[in-house]
Amino acid sequence: MTIVLTPYWSNGQQKIKVEPQAPAPPPAGLLPPAYIHAVHAERSLLQLRSKATPIEKNIFLSQLKDADLNTFYKLCLANMSEITPLIYTPTVGDACLQFSQNFRRPEGLFISIKDKGKIGSILRNWPRLNEARISVVTDGSRILGLGDLGVNGMPISIGKLSLYVAGAGVRPTSTLPICLDLGTNNQKFLDDPLYLGLRQKRVSDEEMDEFMDEFMAEITTAFPKLLVQFEDFSTDHAFAYLARFRDRYPVFNDDIQGTGAVVLSGLINAAAIANIPARNHRILFFGAGSAGVGVAMQLISYFTLNGLSVEEARDRVWLVDSKGLVYDGRAAEVAEHKKCVEMLTMEPDFSRRDYTGAPLTDLLEIIEYVKPTALMGLSTIKSAFTEPVIRAMAKHNVRPIIFPLSNPVRLSECEFQETLEWSEGRAIFASGSPFPETTFEGRRRIPGQGNNMYIFPGLGLGSIIARVTSVTDSMVEASALGLANSLTEEERGLELVYPAIHRIREISGHVAVRVIRAAQKAGVDQSSELRSLSDEELTELVHKKMWYPC
Numbered sequence: 001m002t003i004v005l006t007p008y009w010s011n012g013q014q015k016i017k018v019e020p021q022a023p024a025p026p027p028a029g030l031l032p033p034a035y036i037h038a039v040h041a042e043r044s045l046l047q048l049r050s051k052a053t054p055i056e057k058n059i060f061l062s063q064l065k066d067a068d069l070n071t072f073y074k075l076c077l078a079n080m081s082e083i084t085p086l087i088y089t090p091t092v093g094d095a096c097l098q099f100s101q102n103f104r105r106p107e108g109l110f111i112s113i114k115d116k117g118k119i120g121s122i123l124r125n126w127p128r129l130n131e132a133r134i135s136v137v138t139d140g141s142r143i144l145g146l147g148d149l150g151v152n153g154m155p156i157s158i159g160k161l162s163l164y165v166a167g168a169g170v171r172p173t174s175t176l177p178i179c180l181d182l183g184t185n186n187q188k189f190l191d192d193p194l195y196l197g198l199r200q201k202r203v204s205d206e207e208m209d210e211f212m213d214e215f216m217a218e219i220t221t222a223f224p225k226l227l228v229q230f231e232d233f234s235t236d237h238a239f240a241y242l243a244r245f246r247d248r249y250p251v252f253n254d255d256i257q258g259t260g261a262v263v264l265s266g267l268i269n270a271a272a273i274a275n276i277p278a279r280n281h282r283i284l285f286f287g288a289g290s291a292g293v294g295v296a297m298q299l300i301s302y303f304t305l306n307g308l309s310v311e312e313a314r315d316r317v318w319l320v321d322s323k324g325l326v327y328d329g330r331a332a333e334v335a336e337h338k339k340c341v342e343m344l345t346m347e348p349d350f351s352r353r354d355y356t357g358a359p360l361t362d363l364l365e366i367i368e369y370v371k372p373t374a375l376m377g378l379s380t381i382k383s384a385f386t387e388p389v390i391r392a393m394a395k396h397n398v399r400p401i402i403f404p405l406s407n408p409v410r411l412s413e414c415e416f417q418e419t420l421e422w423s424e425g426r427a428i429f430a431s432g433s434p435f436p437e438t439t440f441e442g443r444r445r446i447p448g449q450g451n452n453m454y455i456f457p458g459l460g461l462g463s464i465i466a467r468v469t470s471v472t473d474s475m476v477e478a479s480a481l482g483l484a485n486s487l488t489e490e491e492r493g494l495e496l497v498y499p500a501i502h503r504i505r506e507i508s509g510h511v512a513v514r515v516i517r518a519a520q521k522a523g524v525d526q527s528s529e530l531r532s533l534s535d536e537e538l539t540e541l542v543h544k545k546m547w548y549p550c
């Protein structure tokens with residue numbers, strides 16, 4: 001049993017410790033005589049562990065959250081590494097796939113295309129109108145690497161918000177999960193009598209634009225203090241709506257910006273282990289969607305801040321999509337977001353100009369041509385990093401950086417153990433979903449989890465506390481740098497690229513402080529009283545604001 005709990009009340013016979021936040025005990029007789037709330041957390045943990053499969057554990061935890069919020073978050077905080085994979089990736093992928101079958105009680109807000117014209121009135125049905133501070137909004141069109149899941153995407157919003165609470169201490173009552181139902185192109189769901197969403201195909205881009213304009217205007221009116229996180233929109237809409245709304249409202253896109261920040265942070269720490277400055281790396285992206293391009297943009301921005309010109313910075317990056325290496329001369333059309341993204345002041349044209357040969361479609365061939373120092377997988381293609389691919393990376397690099405970042409775990413481009421074996425233990429590894437640690441040739445090896453869950457809780461908390469009017473690139477970059485320098489000496493000694501997940505509150509606090517400072521510098525903060533605080537005072541304030549279960 002790993003949890004350490006402080007009992008705070010019993011059924012009245014044996015008062016132990018009453019904390020200020022503790023709920024009043026129910027009247028005598030409504031609980032068994034020896035019931036102790038804190039011990040109940042241990043009982044809940046045993047119940048959780050008695051479930052056979054991850055999805056059963058996910059269902060159990062979801063019901064526990066509904067029945068006893070404090071015990072749920074106590075378990076999360078005391079057992080982060082055990083519980084995070086159950087409420088988040090990989091299990092949240094199954095929770096989404098099975099949402100319509102497993103549905104018990106509604107959680108969050110559902111807004112459909114049929115509500116167009118009256119979205120404001122639907123939003124005002126939310127019972128905690130004045131309390132909402134952070135909303136994770138998905139349209140279910142690209143849930144993890146699982147594709148269009150329509151209204152079944154709701155658990156991703158719920159799961160991310162549970163991490164806001166557990167990982168950053170955002171008050172549970174301040175979280176607002178939203179799933180937009182704009183139809184689905186998933187025929188299996190449309191044919192399923194249990195499917196809980198609209199029985200229609202996705203609406204046109206024009207209709208979706210009108211809907212999103214109304215939605216954003218109404219949500220920021222109904223909830224004037226709300227930060228909006230866009231989650232798992234399909235890539236074209238992810239870029240389009242970030243560009244459309246980011247200067248008007250406090251909004252960020254987790255898959256583009258959160259992922260960009262977390263991978264930049266991991267690359268900085270991996271570069272230190274490889275003993276090659278980050279800006280000197282040659283980075284090959286296998287997958288050029290919202291996540292791949294988001295990370296590429298973040299890296300280029302960082303490299304330019306570290307002395308490279310835009311040309312030199314983008315020269316460090318190669319993109320591969322389903323048609324192979326992205327280069328100017330190839331016949332297959334190159335989507336706009338892979339060429340020129342308006343969201344940065346520079347124009348990071350990722351399409352290579354220096355390659356003029358025949359299309360390169362084989363990853364191994366591409367590796368032999370590029371000779372990358374780092375290989376990033378954001379493709380949703382399971383096992384794409386084959387033994388020859390990893391061996392080629394290991395041939396060209398003393399310490400190859402290999403980050404298979406696709407989620408959930410069954411879509412990972414490679415697994416931890418095989419990557420160690422094929423690279424003779426030299427790979428520096430981080431994956432999107434967690435792999436267990438292992439011992440390789442007598443040495444303890446701990447895989448990194450390169451997941452935006454290390455960024456969004458702190459980025460969100462800092463934005464909420466500073467009451468920002470928008471989320472700037474500098475705030476996102478600050479979150480990455482804050483995460484990168486949060487490793488302890490012991491963690492560096494173990495060659496970790498990300499800190500241990502059980503320190504998530506500390507890390508989120510650190511990230512939040514960096515984000516608040518960046519917001520102040522950019523002039524987008526509205527909590528001017530925080531400006532005069534020293535860093536120590538600000539850190540203390542951030543931690544004081546964190547909610548704890550009782």
Ligand SMILES: NC(=O)C1=CN([C@@H]2O[C@H](COP(=O)(O)OP(=O)(O)OC[C@H]3O[C@@H](n4cnc5c(N)ncnc54)[C@H](OP(=O)(O)O)[C@@H]3O)[C@@H](O)[C@H]2O)C=CC1
Nearest residue numbers: 144145235287288289290291321322379406407432451452
């Ligand atoms: N670790 C983390 O924190 C995060 C991980 N992710 C994960 O990243 C993955 C991708 O997300 P996202 O970018 O939004 O999704 P997209 O579907 O937009 O992108 C997938 C990309 O992979 C490319 N691709 C598909 N098949 C192949 C193939 N056979 N060979 C080479 N490339 C291929 C696609 O090519 P084309 O453009 O030609 O279609 C596209 O560029 C998901 O699994 C998601 O879960 C996302 C966000 C955060």
Ligand SMILES: CC(=O)C(=O)O
Nearest residue numbers: 144232255407451452
């Ligand atoms: C982690 C995440 O945001 C994703 O896989 O989409």
Ligand SMILES: [Mg+2]
Nearest residue numbers: 231232254255
């Ligand atoms: Mg996502």
